[in-house]
Amino acid sequence: xxxxxxxxxxxxxxxxxxxxxxxxxxxxxxxxxxxxxxxxxxxxxxxxxxxxxxxxxxxxxxxxxxxxxxxxxxxxxxxxxxxxxxxxxxxxxxxxxxxxxxxxxxxxxx
Amino acid sequence: xxxxxxxxxxxxxxxxxxxxxxxxxxxxxxxxxxxxxxxxxxxxxxxxxxxxxxxxxxxxxxxxxxxxxxxxxxxxxxxxxxxxxxxxxxxxxxxxxxxxxxxxxxxxxx
DNA sequence: ATATGAGGTTACGAAAAGTAACAAGTATAT
DNA sequence: ATATACTTGTTACTTTTCGTAACCTCATAT
Numbered sequence: 719x720x721x722x723x724x725x726x727x728x729x730x731x732x733x734x735x736x737x738x739x740x741x742x743x744x745x746x747x748x749x750x751x752x753x754x755x756x757x758x759x760x761x762x763x764x765x766x767x768x769x770x771x772x773x774x775x776x777x778x779x780x781x782x783x784x785x786x787x788x789x790x791x792x793x794x795x796x797x798x799x800x801x802x803x804x805x806x807x808x809x810x811x812x813x814x815x816x817x818x819x820x821x822x823x824x825x826x827x828x
Numbered sequence: 829x830x831x832x833x834x835x836x837x838x839x840x841x842x843x844x845x846x847x848x849x850x851x852x853x854x855x856x857x858x859x860x861x862x863x864x865x866x867x868x869x870x871x872x873x874x875x876x877x878x879x880x881x882x883x884x885x886x887x888x889x890x891x892x893x894x895x896x897x898x899x900x901x902x903x904x905x906x907x908x909x910x911x912x913x914x915x916x917x918x919x920x921x922x923x924x925x926x927x928x929x930x931x932x933x934x935x936x937x938x
Numbered sequence: 939a940t941a942t943g944a945g946g947t948t949a950c951g952a953a954a955a956g957t958a959a960c961a962a963g964t965a966t967a968t
Numbered sequence: 969a970t971a972t973a974c975t976t977g978t979t980a981c982t983t984t985t986c987g988t989a990a991c992c993t994c995a996t997a998t
Contacts, residue, residue, distance in 0.1 A: 727926055728922045732852060736849075764958095791974090819838075877985095903946095
């Protein structure tokens with residue numbers, strides 16, 4: 719278990735993106751800012767994990783959290799420039815998936 | 829927790845790629861076929877998980893396993909066409925990481 | 939017969955994910 | 969004043985996945 723010669727930035731970035739749900743959340747946020755409940759209802763993720771992931775994305779400088787004191791309160795999550803820079807990544811994954819993932823492929827090996 | 833309108837292929841592909849270590853393994857295999865021990869020593873992953881991930885990649889049609897009955901036995905893992913098609917994905921992640929991940933960023937929020 | 943090297947597997951404790959119930963803040967309705 | 973509703977989370981608890989280390993198999997070499 720040594721890691722020699724792996725670019726540490728690549729490794730670090732990969733670790734971030736390879737956390738479960740992160741990619742799908744970013745995919746959604748690339749469409750524009752989203753509220754907590756919008757993300758929750760549009761992704762197969764639970765509130766607990768969504769909350770956790772959004773905090774991580776904030777901490778990583780990929781997304782921002784803005785509170786609008788409407789009633790009831792409205793909170794919008796939005797990508798930063800660093801986050802929007804992930805567009806090509808998401809696009810290339812989608813292109814690969816459209817070409818190579820068969821629709822009935824239910825999920826990776828269980 | 830509903831998932832409406834998300835392209836199921838994208839979601840499925842994302843789930844595959846977002847499994848821990850999968851990206852780094854594919855990164856290595858893009859450099860050419862690799863033996864089990866080469867992967868194990870060049871990545872910070874344990875034998876148990878490496879074995880598990882390689883089986884998943886095989887099952888997903890992304891990598892192949894070839895046994896050469898040398899002595900001691902030599903087993904090579906190699907990407908299929910579907911696996912090699914992930915080159916743009918890995919490249920775009922690396923480009924993003926080089927531009928946006930700071931070297932001291934140790935790992936995503938703990 | 940014992941040792942060596944590659945490629946794993948097994949067993950088990952630790953960490954992360956999934957689920958469901960509940961809580962805080964604010965506004966409107968009674 | 970009290971109750972109800974809505975959004976955004978949090979807490980408590982169970983299940984799945986990960987990480988570590990010890991062990992196994994097969995083939996040759998000593």
